[in-house]
Amino acid sequence: MMTEMKGKKLRASTSVLALALTAGLVQPSFGQEADQNAATMLEPIVIYGTKRDDKAQDVPLPVTVLGAEKLQLMPKTGSNADIARSTPNFSYVDYSAQYSNVGIIRGVGSFSPLSAEDTSVVYNVDEIPRSAYSMPVTMLDMQQIEVLRGPQGTLFGRNAQGGAVNFITNTPTFDREFSLRGEVGTNGHRLGEFIANGALIDDVLAGRLAVQYTGRDGDVRNIVTGGKEGGFDVGAVRGSLLFTPDADTRAQLTFHYNKSEDNSSRFLLRDYPDFPISATNPENKFERENYGINLRFEHNFESFKFTSVSSIQQDTLDQRMDLTDGLIFSKVAPLSFDYFNTPGVDLMTYNMRDRTYFQEFRLSSLDDSPISWVAGLNYFRSEFSGKQNGDTFSIPRHCGRI
Known part of the structure; x- marks a missing residue:
């Protein structure tokens, strides 16, 4: 829920800024000075791929974060292909057979895994690794998705040479x-x-x-x-x-x-x-x-x-x-x-x-x-x-x- 609100605030602020710039270019001045001190504070995007709750701008990692609002526009199945379309340097081919969770990031990936864990891009749901032969993760009640490019073996094991895709689900809250x-x-x-x-x-x-x-x-x-x-x-x-x-x-x-x-x-x-x-x-x-x-x-x-x-x-x-x-x-x-x-x-x-x-x-x-x-x-x-x-x-x- 927190990430969804952040996404909304980011989009709203960008739209307001674009309108303000347009108005300044096409409308004549009526002698009213703009408030130079006015500023809009954007809440930071939090990522969990570092095994901590870090701000994206403080982490020296090439990461793409897809928030809840973006995920609402994606089909609820076939999530891997839609994630690849929204992420630079990420490709995914649906082989239909047992290779359902096999991705390629920056040209590094597995074509035909020898086992369910023999991949170069690992898919995690709430930090739990998924099998390459398992069904693709559905978009059911997701908070956000993080795609970490490059070798991620330090935190995610040997099968993350190409990178890691982390699915973060919504946790229970005390609000109805x-x-x-x-x-x-x-x-x-x-x-x-x-x-x-x-x-x-x-x-x-x-x-x-x-x-x-x-x-x-x-x-x-x-x-x-x-x-x-x-x-x-x-x-x-x-x-x-x-x-x-x-x-x-x-x-x-x-x-x-x-x-x-x-x-x-x-x-x-x-x-x-x-x-x-x-x-x-x-x-x-x-x-x-x-x-x-x-x-x-x-x-x-x-x-x-x-x-x-x-x-x-x-x-x-x-x-x-x-x-x-x-x-x-x-x-x-x-x-x-x-x-x-x-x-x-x-x-x-x-x-x-x-x-x-x-x-x-x-x-x-x-x-x-x-x-x-x-x-x-x-x-x-x-x-x-x-x-x-x-x-x-x-x-x-x-x-x-x-």
Whole structure:
């Protein structure tokens, strides 16, 4: 909530300044002198990527901050692609399959990770790292998003050579808040969102609940099955409790659950006359599920702050893909369209399960300290299992190799 207000103040002040300059250029003077001492104070943007609450102008880091007002204009799904469009030197390609959280910053990134944690750009939600194979983070009730470019291994581990993307969610407050939102659009677009916040015990215990569902029908015609690809359904829920027994102590317990289903096309023939069009048989199918529980504890001592962040998360992925689209492969090899579209042939299925454990203890300087510092200990464990079954097609020897 604080970041949203900052964003509004920044935009309002910029607009007032622009109007004032314009008026001074085009309007004649009537002898009224402007108040040279008048000034508008802009509240600083606070970032959390340094493991402290620092002002952006005081941190020597190349960082892009997307505030709540900016995030409201972005789709609630496919967040990684929209973040990349709003951030310099950041690119993202949706590979549809298991590589959902794979980004490239300043040309550094992973093309095909060997494991769920084998990336060069790490995605964190409230400081908890997300799997590369997990579903992209939804924009449900976000306070802000920070993109830190360049190597960030000191604070975020070895898989942050390219940078880090930090999602900061809204925390519970003691103010009463309620919102209900709905959208309906073309191609079957649908969105429903519910957010409730308030005090359960005045000044001691507060709760926040956010629920969201969004979906869209496909818009890529499949000329073999007769259906349409590119549709999705995404559901997300997050519940948080904030406990503040005194002015120096805060504890927050958060549970989240996300699930998505889609039948996106992984490859399409761009130069086909009726583009976009697909010829997979059967259609691709991807199902992802992520849930977990996080506990964050903070206490201010006389000369430093102690922070503990704990988390257990579970990610699952089930996918089915037709490896050969007849429109594409008939252009690559001198074979007929029907050769590549035998139902049930060249089919690959993949099932992934990944449970992660995260624990971090750290000490840091207080907000009003003349010297900023942070030190800590981090533990991460991943229990990953994957199962893949599939056929690969063969091409007659006289056709050569692809």
